[in-house]
Amino acid sequence: MKVLVDLSVVPMGVGTSLSGYVAACERVIGEAGLSHRLHAFGTNIEGEWDDVFAAVKRCHEVLHGMGAPRVHTSIVVGTRTDRPQSLDDKVQSVQAKV
Amino acid sequence: MKVLVDLSVVPMGVGTSLSGYVAACERVIGEAGLSHRLHAFGTNIEGEWDDVFAAVKRCHEVLHGMGAPRVHTSIVVGTRTDRPQSLDDKVQSVQAKV
Amino acid sequence: MKVLVDLSVVPMGVGTSLSGYVAACERVIGEAGLSHRLHAFGTNIEGEWDDVFAAVKRCHEVLHGMGAPRVHTSIVVGTRTDRPQSLDDKVQSVQAKV
Amino acid sequence: MKVLVDLSVVPMGVGTSLSGYVAACERVIGEAGLSHRLHAFGTNIEGEWDDVFAAVKRCHEVLHGMGAPRVHTSIVVGTRTDRPQSLDDKVQSVQAKV
Numbered sequence: 001m002k003v004l005v006d007l008s009v010v011p012m013g014v015g016t017s018l019s020g021y022v023a024a025c026e027r028v029i030g031e032a033g034l035s036h037r038l039h040a041f042g043t044n045i046e047g048e049w050d051d052v053f054a055a056v057k058r059c060h061e062v063l064h065g066m067g068a069p070r071v072h073t074s075i076v077v078g079t080r081t082d083r084p085q086s087l088d089d090k091v092q093s094v095q096a097k098v
Numbered sequence: 099m100k101v102l103v104d105l106s107v108v109p110m111g112v113g114t115s116l117s118g119y120v121a122a123c124e125r126v127i128g129e130a131g132l133s134h135r136l137h138a139f140g141t142n143i144e145g146e147w148d149d150v151f152a153a154v155k156r157c158h159e160v161l162h163g164m165g166a167p168r169v170h171t172s173i174v175v176g177t178r179t180d181r182p183q184s185l186d187d188k189v190q191s192v193q194a195k196v
Numbered sequence: 197m198k199v200l201v202d203l204s205v206v207p208m209g210v211g212t213s214l215s216g217y218v219a220a221c222e223r224v225i226g227e228a229g230l231s232h233r234l235h236a237f238g239t240n241i242e243g244e245w246d247d248v249f250a251a252v253k254r255c256h257e258v259l260h261g262m263g264a265p266r267v268h269t270s271i272v273v274g275t276r277t278d279r280p281q282s283l284d285d286k287v288q289s290v291q292a293k294v
Numbered sequence: 295m296k297v298l299v300d301l302s303v304v305p306m307g308v309g310t311s312l313s314g315y316v317a318a319c320e321r322v323i324g325e326a327g328l329s330h331r332l333h334a335f336g337t338n339i340e341g342e343w344d345d346v347f348a349a350v351k352r353c354h355e356v357l358h359g360m361g362a363p364r365v366h367t368s369i370v371v372g373t374r375t376d377r378p379q380s381l382d383d384k385v386q387s388v389q390a391k392v
Contacts, residue, residue: 001158006335008300008370013180013212016266016376019384023391030392038388039333040381041300041370049158053151060099060147060177069180070212074270075173076302076335076368079158082111082167082310087334090313094332097317098324104204104237106272114278114307114364117286121293128294136290137235138283139202139272168310172368174204174237174270180212185236188215192234195219196226197354209376245354249347256295256343256373265376271369275354278307278363 001049004087006076008042009059011068024066025059032058037087042074044087049079099147102185104174106140107157109166122164123157130156135185140172142185147177197245200283202272204238205255207264220262221255228254233283238270240283245275295343298381300370302336303353305362318360319353326352331381336368338381343373 007029011021026043029036032055034047045052056075063071105127109119124141127134130153132145143150154173161169203225207217222239225232228251230243241248252271259267301323305315320337323330326349328341339346350369357365 001155004334006302006333010206010208010268012206012208012214016209016374018208019387020391022388026388026392037333038385039300039331040298040338040384041336041372044334049155053155056175057099057147057151060175064177064179070176070178072206073175074370075175077154077158077171077173078168078335079162080168080310081162090334091332093313094316094320097314098320102236104235106202108304108306108366110304110306110312111310114276116306117289118293120290124290124294135235136287137202137233138200138240138286139274140237142236170304172272176237178212188236189234191215192218192222195216196222197351245351249351252371253295253343253347256371260373260375266372266374269371271371273350273354273367273369274364275358276364277358 001079002084003047003049003052004078004085004090005045005052006042007045007056008074009063010072011063012070012072014068021063021066021068024062028058028062029055046087099177101145101147101150102176102183102188103143103150104140105143105154106172107161108170109161110168110170112166119161119164119166122160126156126160127153144185197275199243199245199248200274200281200286201241201248202238203241203252204270205259206268207259208266208268210264217259217262217264220258224254224258225251242283295373296378297341297343297346298372298379298384299339299346300336301339301350302368303357304366305357306364306366308362315357315360315362318356322352322356323349340381
C-alpha cells in the first residue's frame with residue numbers, strides 16, 4: 001500500500017531549539033531511501049506503508065537515544081485506491097487552479 | 099516501545115456521514131486487543147508501537163474494502179523514556195490542576 | 197458560525213511535565229463559557245467560531261505569561277452547513293454502530 | 295502576536311477531487327496579504343494572529359459557499375517569545391544540520 005505522509009516530530013524536555021533533532025529524523029528518512037521534502041512544520045514523505053512507518057519508529061528511537069525524554073509526533077497519512085498520486089501531483093493540481 | 103496515540107480517521111469520497119466507517123475502525127482497534135477510548139474527534143489508544151500501527155494499517159485496508167476511495171488519517175504518537183504514563187494518567191494529571 | 201474543535205496545546209522549553217499548562221488552558225476555556233471535554237491528547241470544544249478562537253488565543257497569552265517561551269498548538273475545526281451536530285452527536289453516532 | 299501556522303483544509307461531501315477547494319483557500323490567504331507557501335499536505339503561513347485566523351475563517355465561508363457541506367481543517371500554530379523566527383528560519387535551521 002502506497003502512502004503519502006506529512007510527518008512532524010516534536011522532542012520535549014530538550015529546551016526550545018529542536019532543529020538538531022528534526023535534522024536527525026530527516027537523516028533517518030533519507031537513509032531509508034524514502035522520497036521526502038522538508039517544510040517549516042514537517043516533512044512530506046512518499047513510499048510504501050511499512051517502509052514509511054519503520055522510519056517513523058526509527059526516528060523515535062534515535063531521538064530518545066539523543067537524550068529526548070519525550071517525543072510527540074504528528075503523522076498525517078493518505079492512501080487512495082481510485083488512482084495513483086504523488087506528492088508533486090498534489091501540489092501541482094492545486095497550483096494549476098490558484 | 100509503549101505508545102499513547104490519538105487516532106482520527108477520515109474517509110473521503112463517501113459523502114458526509116462518516117460514522118459507519120469510524121465504527122469499523124473502532125472494531126479493528128478493539129479486535130486487536132488495544133485499550134482505547136472514543137472522543138468526538140478521534141480515539142485515544144495505548145499499546146505497543148507495532149500493535150497500534152498494525153491496527154492503523156488494518157483500518158485503512160478495511161475502509162478501502164468498504165468502498166472509501168481515499169482515507170486521510172491523523173495520528174498523534176507520544177513515547178517517553180523518563181517514566182511510564184497511561185491515558186488515565188494524562189487526563190488525571192490535568193484534572194487535578196484545573 | 198458554530199464550530200466543533202479539538203484543541204491540543206503543547207508548551208515547549210518548560211521540561212516534560214506539561215499538565216499545569218494544559219490545566220491553565222482548560223480554565224481559560226471554562227471561563228469563556230465554552231462547552232468542553234478533556235481527553236488524553238486534547239480538549240473537545242463546541243461554540244461560536246469567534247468565541248472559540250478568542251479562547252485559543254488567550255491560552256497562548258496565558259501560557260507565555262506562565263513562562264513558556266514557545267507554545268505549539270494543534271487545532272482541528274469542523275463546520276457543517278447540512279445539519280446541526282454537537283460533540284455528543286458525533287460520539288453517539290459512532291457508538292451506535294460499533 | 296506573530297504566528298507561524300500550518301493550515302490543512304479538507305472539504306467533505308464533495309467527492310475525492312479537492313484541489314479546486316484548496317486553491318480557493320490559497321487565494322483567500324493571498325488576498326489577505328499573508329506570506330504563505332504550499333506543500334503537499336497544507337500551507338505554511340506567517341503573519342499576525344488575528345489576520346491569519348480571519349483568513350482561516352474566510353476559507354470556511356468560501357468553501358461552504360462553493361457547496362461543501364462539511365469543512366474539516368487542521369491548524370498547527372506556533373508562537374514564541376524568546377526570539378523572532380520566520381518560516382525560512384525554521385527550514386534553514388534544519389537544513390544546516392542534515
